Amino acid sequence: MAMNDDITQMLFKVIDELNQLRPREEHLKKDLATPLAGDFGRLDSAGLINLIVMTEQRTAQELGRPILLTDDRTMSRINEVFRTLGSLADYIHLLLNEKHDG
Amino acid sequence: MEIKTFTVADLQLALLSEDFWLAKTLPITKQRALSFCQNPRAEKDDPVLLVAYQDNQIIGYLGILPDKIFFNNADHKLGWLTGWWVDPSSATKGVGVILLYKALNTYRERIGVSGGSKEARKVLHASQKFIALNPLKGIDIRFRFNASRAVFRNFPWMKIFGVLFKIAEVLLNEIVNFRRFFWERRNRIRQRLNFEYFSSIDEETGRFIERHHHLDLTRKGKAELNWIMTCPWIVSAPQKDAAARRYFFSSISARFFYLGVKVYEQNNEMVGFLMLNVRNDRMSVVYAHFENRHAPSIAAAAVYHALAMDVSTLRLYDEQLVKSVAGLHCPCWSTQSISRGFFLSKAFADILPADCRLHGGDGDFAFY
Numbered sequence: 077m078a079m080n081d082d083i084t085q086m087l088f089k090v091i092d093e094l095n096q097l098r099p100r101e102e103h104l105k106k107d108l109a110t111p112l113a114g115d116f117g118r119l120d121s122a123g124l125i126n127l128i129v130m131t132e133q134r135t136a137q138e139l140g141r142p143i144l145l146t147d148d149r150t151m152s153r154i155n156e157v158f159r160t161l162g163s164l165a166d167y168i169h170l171l172l173n174e175k176h177d178g
Numbered sequence: 179m180e181i182k183t184f185t186v187a188d189l190q191l192a193l194l195s196e197d198f199w200l201a202k203t204l205p206i207t208k209q210r211a212l213s214f215c216q217n218p219r220a221e222k223d224d225p226v227l228l229v230a231y232q233d234n235q236i237i238g239y240l241g242i243l244p245d246k247i248f249f250n251n252a253d254h255k256l257g258w259l260t261g262w263w264v265d266p267s268s269a270t271k272g273v274g275v276i277l278l279y280k281a282l283n284t285y286r287e288r289i290g291v292s293g294g295s296k297e298a299r300k301v302l303h304a305s306q307k308f309i310a311l312n313p314l315k316g317i318d319i320r321f322r323f324n325a326s327r328a329v330f331r332n333f334p335w336m337k338i339f340g341v342l343f344k345i346a347e348v349l350l351n352e353i354v355n356f357r358r359f360f361w362e363r364r365n366r367i368r369q370r371l372n373f374e375y376f377s378s379i380d381e382e383t384g385r386f387i388e389r390h391h392h393l394d395l396t397r398k399g400k401a402e403l404n405w406i407m408t409c410p411w412i413v414s415a416p417q418k419d420a421a422a423r424r425y426f427f428s429s430i431s432a433r434f435f436y437l438g439v440k441v442y443e444q445n446n447e448m449v450g451f452l453m454l455n456v457r458n459d460r461m462s463v464v465y466a467h468f469e470n471r472h473a474p475s476i477a478a479a480a481v482y483h484a485l486a487m488d489v490s491t492l493r494l495y496d497e498q499l500v501k502s503v504a505g506l507h508c509p510c511w512s513t514q515s516i517s518r519g520f521f522l523s524k525a526f527a528d529i530l531p532a533d534c535r536l537h538g539g540d541g542d543f544a545f546y
Contacts, residue, residue, distance in 0.1 A: 114271055121275050125275055125278075129305065147279075151279050152181070155179065155271060
């Protein structure tokens with residue numbers, strides 16, 4: 077089962093990758109408190125989709141198990157799941173645990 | 179945030195409801211909703227509109243146009259995305275993302291997109307869910323000299339010379355009229371060709387289309403073309419009405435109509451079919467069917483009608499018509515290459531043949 081630290085490090089790599097697509101002044105901080113989507117969010121639609129796709133790919137590559145962040149269940153809680161980098165890490169942890177239990 | 183999915187049946191109920199049309203922001207116009215409900219390729223339970231609400235206010239919406247595409251001797255259902263809008267104040271709330279994935283999930287990842295804004299294309303690209311088809315290449319043929327609009331847009335202070343610009347344009351356009359007179363005499367359009375006009379497809383035209391559309395990706399037949407012609411999304415009106423002011427996309431134009439043209443040669447043989455869309459001073463050939471050997475005659479017929487209807491621009495996307503126009507020596511000021519982009523979800527990537535044919539009206543283009 078993936079540890080929280082593994083998930084955090086994986087997400088920091090996603091942020092590095094995402095920042096390469098963004099102007100310097102719009103770079104996201106590698107911090108679990110960094111807001112992503114929602115009222116204080118930093119990502120527009122294209123940015124959020126990039127984050128989703130990169131996260132799905134890196135989770136499969138680095139944590140060895142695929143997750144789906146585009147299903148109706150996740151989409152219905154999008155502002156909760158993607159509120160901050162930390163909330164996304166918690167959600168990934170939950171998904172991986174569910175898979176592990178299943 | 180709550181996402182409501184409207185099926186065709188829900189939209190029929192919404193049309194009867196008063197409350198639905200009282201919203202500060204409309205997710206669809208009545209005209210467009212009526213058209214969605216009449217779509218011959220839609221089932222009653224097909225989702226056709228996704229609306230995002232927050233605190234009972236609409237903060238985004240996405241229309242879906244159910245259609246079929248044809249290849250490998252089979253038809254495949256898909257939905258074309260149309261009218262995708264997100265309230266700019268909610269740009270970071272993931273509304274556009276939810277709408278896109280909701281559409282993809284609802285249609286089992288069988289989605290098409292025709293055109294789209296720069297932002298929409300960025301989102302589609304980021305999702306890695308779509309492949310771009312070869313763009314449809316066409317031309318705009320400009321018959322009217324209309325430089326003042328572009329000049330005033332870039333240099334508003336030049337408006338003080340507005341009268342001089344208008345006089346110059348009138349004089350220059352008289353040159354086109356003069357050239358048109360000789361062009362029509364040289365090409366003997368009325369001697370060589372006869373035309374029959376219609377506002378809905380008759381049996382003869384339906385059979386003619388069926389004989390010529392086997393390579394078309396969307397293979398629009400009599401029922402589908404009749405639907406487009408009789409259920410437009412845009413209404414001809416002198417000014418925006420109350421609904422148009424609350425809906426982000428086009429719903430009103432000063433001049434908007436479709437015209438079907440059957441083209442006959444002098445021996446009374448039907449050699450072509452044109453479905454024309456006239457919007458203000460632009461005419462587009464949205465669907466055209468003919469045999470390649472008749473392409474020069476059909477292109478001449480399109481130019482003839484553009485001149486007869488006094489439009490500034492004729493827009494063509496059919497490859498054979500575009501090629502034929504060069505040999506016609508049209509009385510125009512300029513021509514400009516244009517293109518239309520089409521995207522299909524990757525679910526189709528491995529099965530789509532390379533030789534499928536697109537028309538200028540495919541996707542939701544026929545409605546604009």
